[in-house]
Structure formats: C-alpha cells, structure tokens
Amino acid sequence: MSEPRQETQEFWRHAAFRELGLLKARFREHRYDRHTHDGYVIALITDGCERVRVGRQVVLAPAGSVLVVNPEEWHDGEAGAEEGWAYRTFYPSVALLSELATELGQPHVPLFPQALLDDPELARLLAAAHAESTSPEATRAETSLLTALRRLILQHGDADRPAEPLDRSGSQRRLSRYEQVIEDGLAGEIDLQGLAVAAGVTRFQVIRDFKKLTGSTPATFIRDRRLRRANRLIQEGASLADAAFAAGFSDQSHLSRSFRAVHGITPGMFRKAG
The missing domain is CATH 2.60.120.10 (Jelly Rolls)
Structure with a gap:
C-alpha cells in the first residue's frame, strides 16, 4: 500500500x-x-x-x-x-x-x-x-x-444586484452593537451576558441573532475576530506572544492552534511571509 x-x-x-x-x-x-x-x-x-x-x-x-x-x-x-x-x-x-x-x-x-x-x-x-x-x-x-x-x-461578479433589503427584525442593528462590544473587549473576557446587556436583550436572543445573521455561534464569531486582530498585529511586527495576549488568547500555543485550524498555516509562517 x-x-x-x-x-x-x-x-x-x-x-x-x-x-x-x-x-x-x-x-x-x-x-x-x-x-x-x-x-x-x-x-x-x-x-x-x-x-x-x-x-x-x-x-x-x-x-x-x-x-x-x-x-x-x-x-x-x-x-x-x-x-x-x-x-x-x-x-x-x-x-x-x-x-x-x-x-x-x-x-x-x-x-x-x-x-x-x-x-x-x-x-x-x-x-x-x-x-x-x-x-x-x-x-x-x-x-x-x-x-x-x-x-x-x-x-x-454580480454588477446589477439590487439594494440591500431592509432589516425589520432588529437583528442586524443588534449585531452591530455586539461587534462593537467584542472589538472593544477582545483582550479580556467576553460573555453572553455582557453582549445581552449591551443590546438590551436576553442571552438566548444573542444566540439567535448570531445564528440568523452569521450561521454560527457567538464563541466562533469572537474567536474569528481575535484571529483577525492577531493577524493584523503580526503583520505590523508584533511578536507572536504579544499578538496572542493583545487579541485575547490564553497564550501563544492557543493562538497557534486556532490560527492553523482557520488558516491552514502557523502564525510563524504567516509572519515570515510579511
């Protein structure tokens, strides 16, 4: 074989x-x-x-x-x-x-x-x-x-697409608020309660909003934004350890595991190409 x-x-x-x-x-x-x-x-x-x-x-x-x-x-x-x-x-x-x-x-x-x-x-x-x-x-x-x-x-490309439909449920407006809270708090702990309070809804509504608009969970969305921040910091010259800390990962190993799971390469390879 x-x-x-x-x-x-x-x-x-x-x-x-x-x-x-x-x-x-x-x-x-x-x-x-x-x-x-x-x-x-x-x-x-x-x-x-x-x-x-x-x-x-x-x-x-x-x-x-x-x-x-x-x-x-x-x-x-x-x-x-x-x-x-x-x-x-x-x-x-x-x-x-x-x-x-x-x-x-x-x-x-x-x-x-x-x-x-x-x-x-x-x-x-x-x-x-x-x-x-x-x-x-x-x-x-x-x-x-x-x-x-x-x-x-x-x-x-879709050059003749119509205008975006109006969102009547408020989910899109709330998602913008969730995103702001997440971006402001990436370096620390982010929980459902904090997102719910910021938007004036229940934690269950937070979960429903993310599922409806992103097809994913709040945790996956937060991890995604942490990786984006780490990517940007690495491109700007930060060390892998500093990027991991600033983006809210528990340590450099946590960043490396998440990075490879999403990008298929290690943060070191990404930085070397910079």
Missing part, C-alpha cells in the same frame, strides 16, 4: 501587491473550522476535491474548479475525496477588487453569487497568476494577476 501524500503548505506575499497573500497547499486530514475573512478568498483546486460550506450551501469543488468566498462569508473546508485536495489560493482585499471594478466600469464593490465556478479559462489564468506571483519582473506578476481578476469580475 502506498504512503499517503504528506500535507504541505506554503504562504507568501505577491511581488507587485504586498498586501495580497497567497497559499499553496495540499491537505488530506486537515479541516478548516468555520471562519470569515475581511477580504476575498479565491481558490483554484489543482488536485483531488474539497468540500466547503459557504454560508448555508455545501459545495464539492473538484480539480479544475474555482472557489470564491466573499468578504465576511462564513465558511469551512475539508477533504471531499479520500485523497484530499490541493489548491492555490489568493486573498485579495476589498480595496483591491473595488479599485479594479472601478477601472472596469463596475458600479459596486464586487460580489460573487456563485461559490463554485466551472470556468476553464479563469482556472488557466489563475494558475498562471499564482505561478508568476513571485516573478522578479514585477510588471509580469502584476499583469497576470490583473488579467485573471478582470475575468473573474466581469464574468462572475
């Missing part, structure tokens, strides 16, 4: 867009916990199959397909086949895609209604952009990325 393929992961920054992170990974046993990003996730599956929950839908992404996750969308990821999956992923910011959309004459920040895309030409362009992301010729790296993102935005 052949040995299972080793899990590998490599993370780096784009040669022309230093804020743009890229990941090349192969996983079999690894499972991503549910989480969000403040930017986009664009993943080209190169081998095997990944199973992903995005919002309330479940998709199976085979080799050759492209997965797109919008900012703030809850998602996870795991093997969708026995052999696992391999992929090449881009993490562009909202600012970058918004700038490109404006140049392309699009009226809104790009959103992508379909998480799973079957577009061989897009897959080819993304593969080239990922491979050339470390090119010593910065113009070449920039051109290949912009070419791929242009096709993604024009062919798959």
